[in-house]
Amino acid sequence: MTDAVRTCILSREESPREGLIRLVLSPEGEVLPDIRAKAPGRGAWISVDKAGLAASRDKGRLKGALSRSFRTGEIRIPDDLEDRIAAQLQRAALDRLGLEAKAGYVVIGAERIEKAARSGRLHLLLHASDARDDGSRKLAQAWRVGSDREGSALKGLTLPVSRTILSLALGRENVVHAGLIDARAAQRTSEALDRWLHFIGPEPDPVSCDSESQGASALPSAVPLTTNIIEELE
CATH class of the missing domain: 3.30.1330.30 (Ribosomal protein L30/S12)
Incomplete structure (x- = not known):
C-alpha cells in the first residue's frame, strides 16, 4: 500500500485517497469533514455517497467504524454531517x-x-x-x-x-x-x-446532473460523471 491509498472504514475497500472523503475528530469529540485532507491528527476515510453515509449512521455502523478508527468511543456525529x-x-x-x-x-x-x-x-x-x-x-x-x-x-x-x-x-x-x-x-x-x-447522488429536487452515472454509490468505483463531457487529454 502506498501513501496515496486509503481504506474506507465502512466498505473496507482500498482506494486512492483522491476519491475518498476524510473525516476528523475535533478536540470536543465532534466528527467533522476534512475535504482537502489538510487537518492534523488521525483521520478516517469513507467512499460512500450521501445516502449511503446517512444509512450507515442511522444503523449505527458509522459510529462503530469511527470509534475503531479514532480509537475512542467519545465521539459525536452531527445530524447534518452529510x-x-x-x-x-x-x-x-x-x-x-x-x-x-x-x-x-x-x-x-x-x-x-x-x-x-x-x-x-x-x-x-x-x-x-x-x-x-x-x-x-x-x-x-x-x-x-x-x-x-x-x-x-x-x-x-x-x-x-x-x-x-x-x-x-x-x-x-x-x-x-x-x-x-x-x-x-x-x-x-x-x-x-x-x-x-x-x-x-440523485436528489429529489428536479435540478440534477445531466449524467447517466450520477447515481453511483461509491466514489472510487463510479464512472466519472464527466466521462462524456470532457475532451480526452492528448
Missing part, C-alpha cells in the same frame, strides 16, 4: 472553477463559448441549473462539431447550482454557461466536480 460534506465539496469544486477562471482558462458567454467550441479549443462545457435547454443543446452541438465528434455522447454538464451561484464562483455577472479551454484545467475541474456530484 450536508456539511456536500457543502464543502461544492465549495471545493466551485473554488477550483474560480481558480481556473483567474488563470484565464474559462470563457463565459454563449457566443464566446460557441466560437471556442467550433474552433476545437473547448475541453469542458458547464451550464447553470437554470440555463435554457435550447441554449445548452446549441453549445453542445457546436462542441461536437468542433471536435469532429458529431453523433457522439459528448455534451455539457448541468450543475446543481443556479446562475447566481455560478456567477459568484467566477466573479462575474449572469454566468449561465462556462467553458474551459485548457485540457489540464478541464481535468482538474472535472475531478473536483466528480467528487461533489458522486457524493450528493
Whole structure:
C-alpha cells in the first residue's frame, strides 16, 4: 500500500485517497469533514455517497467504524454531517472553477463559448441549473462539431447550482454557461466536480446532473460523471 491509498472504514475497500472523503475528530469529540485532507491528527476515510453515509449512521455502523478508527468511543456525529460534506465539496469544486477562471482558462458567454467550441479549443462545457435547454443543446452541438465528434455522447454538464451561484464562483455577472479551454484545467475541474456530484447522488429536487452515472454509490468505483463531457487529454 502506498501513501496515496486509503481504506474506507465502512466498505473496507482500498482506494486512492483522491476519491475518498476524510473525516476528523475535533478536540470536543465532534466528527467533522476534512475535504482537502489538510487537518492534523488521525483521520478516517469513507467512499460512500450521501445516502449511503446517512444509512450507515442511522444503523449505527458509522459510529462503530469511527470509534475503531479514532480509537475512542467519545465521539459525536452531527445530524447534518452529510450536508456539511456536500457543502464543502461544492465549495471545493466551485473554488477550483474560480481558480481556473483567474488563470484565464474559462470563457463565459454563449457566443464566446460557441466560437471556442467550433474552433476545437473547448475541453469542458458547464451550464447553470437554470440555463435554457435550447441554449445548452446549441453549445453542445457546436462542441461536437468542433471536435469532429458529431453523433457522439459528448455534451455539457448541468450543475446543481443556479446562475447566481455560478456567477459568484467566477466573479462575474449572469454566468449561465462556462467553458474551459485548457485540457489540464478541464481535468482538474472535472475531478473536483466528480467528487461533489458522486457524493450528493440523485436528489429529489428536479435540478440534477445531466449524467447517466450520477447515481453511483461509491466514489472510487463510479464512472466519472464527466466521462462524456470532457475532451480526452492528448
